[in-house]
Amino acid sequence: MSVTEMTETPLLTVEHLTMRFGGLVANNDVSFVARTGEITALIGPNGAGKTTLFNCVTGFYTPTVGRLSLRHPDGREFLLERMPGYRIAQSGVARTFQNIRLFGGMSVLENLIVAQHNKLMDASGFAIAGLFGLPTYAKAEKAALELAKYWLERVRLTEFADWEAGNLPYGAQRRLEIARAMCTEPVLLCLDEPAAGLNPRESGELAEILTFIRDARNPNGHRTGVLLIEHDMSVVMRISDHVVVLDYGRKISDGDPTSVKNDPAVIRAYLGEDEDAELPPEVAGDLPASVVHPAPKEI
Numbered sequence: 082m083s084v085t086e087m088t089e090t091p092l093l094t095v096e097h098l099t100m101r102f103g104g105l106v107a108n109n110d111v112s113f114v115a116r117t118g119e120i121t122a123l124i125g126p127n128g129a130g131k132t133t134l135f136n137c138v139t140g141f142y143t144p145t146v147g148r149l150s151l152r153h154p155d156g157r158e159f160l161l162e163r164m165p166g167y168r169i170a171q172s173g174v175a176r177t178f179q180n181i182r183l184f185g186g187m188s189v190l191e192n193l194i195v196a197q198h199n200k201l202m203d204a205s206g207f208a209i210a211g212l213f214g215l216p217t218y219a220k221a222e223k224a225a226l227e228l229a230k231y232w233l234e235r236v237r238l239t240e241f242a243d244w245e246a247g248n249l250p251y252g253a254q255r256r257l258e259i260a261r262a263m264c265t266e267p268v269l270l271c272l273d274e275p276a277a278g279l280n281p282r283e284s285g286e287l288a289e290i291l292t293f294i295r296d297a298r299n300p301n302g303h304r305t306g307v308l309l310i311e312h313d314m315s316v317v318m319r320i321s322d323h324v325v326v327l328d329y330g331r332k333i334s335d336g337d338p339t340s341v342k343n344d345p346a347v348i349r350a351y352l353g354e355d356e357d358a359e360l361p362p363e364v365a366g367d368l369p370a371s372v373v374h375p376a377p378k379e380i
């Protein structure tokens with residue numbers, strides 16, 4: 082158990098989560114905890130149920146069974162399993178998707194301002210204060226711009242602020258998605274395969290951004306816990322504090338990266354029954370050499 086694990090109270094507690102689609106059980110009695118000050122990675126072979134779990138946490142699906150509790154630093158608790166998605170977003174959960182979903186025709190900066198729409202609408206008294214240029218709205222508008230600039234700087238996109246988001250290079254679009262999510266000032270950031278399609282240099286930049294989010298206090302003084310789905314094991318092993326492994330909807334392992342990558346159940350899930358089979362290269366890079374290159378069988 083890491084020091085943070087001992088000191089940080091749970092941020093997200095998933096208890097007995099089950100999600101069925103007719104006869105298919107995409108998540109089967111899954112329980113785990115994600116903490117502030119940690120990056121929790123959710124890994125597993127294709128179809129293991131990772132995105133379904135994200136969709137339950139973020140309100141896209143209502144779980145068939147289970148409890149999903151989000152605890153804010155001030156002690157407030159939100160039971161996510163019965164809340165609609167927009168309420169979950171307002172309760173401090175932000176997410177990105179496997180496929181980039183930016184407002185491609187808007188500028189980079191506008192994407193970050195739009196993310197703060199709720200806050201600005203509140204300050205505008207639903208347009209009245211905004212229309213009359215009242216100080217409350219002007220102040221909120223200035224704060225929104227400051228926050229956008231702060232995250233632009235963190236994700237190294239300041240010089241692209243006026244670009245159309247859709248014209249950014251792919252890796253920059255991925256970073257902008259993270260900045261946009263952070264502009265909602267979440268307590269929990271859920272990232273669905275943020276390293277997909279990135280080259281090694283871009284993956285390195287992503288890792289830096291995610292560890293920064295884990296370690297730093299945000300401008301509002303709060304910290305953000307990170308829940309991450311990722312297939313790129315070099316990223317997972319480098320930055321995760323806690324790894325949860327799913328296979329066929331069930332949790333098969335849960336612990337620090339070293340114990341998880343040496344867990345026979347995990348190795349079996351990736352290798353299948355045929356232990357001489359080649360591991361996918363993105364997984365092989367971080368499993369023990371004895372598994373990656375099995376010794377030839379003696380005849």
Ligand SMILES: Nc1ncnc2c1ncn2[C@@H]1O[C@H](COP(=O)(O)OP(=O)(O)OP(=O)(O)O)[C@@H](O)[C@H]1O
Pocket residue numbers: 102105106107125126127128129130131132133134
């Ligand atoms: N809306 C849905 N209706 C029916 N089945 C679904 C639905 N969403 C997911 N599934 C099924 O649930 C199972 C888990 O899918 P899920 O996308 O959660 O896996 P995953 O671990 O995220 O996979 P990948 O790594 O390929 O993204 C799959 O068999 C999938 O076909």
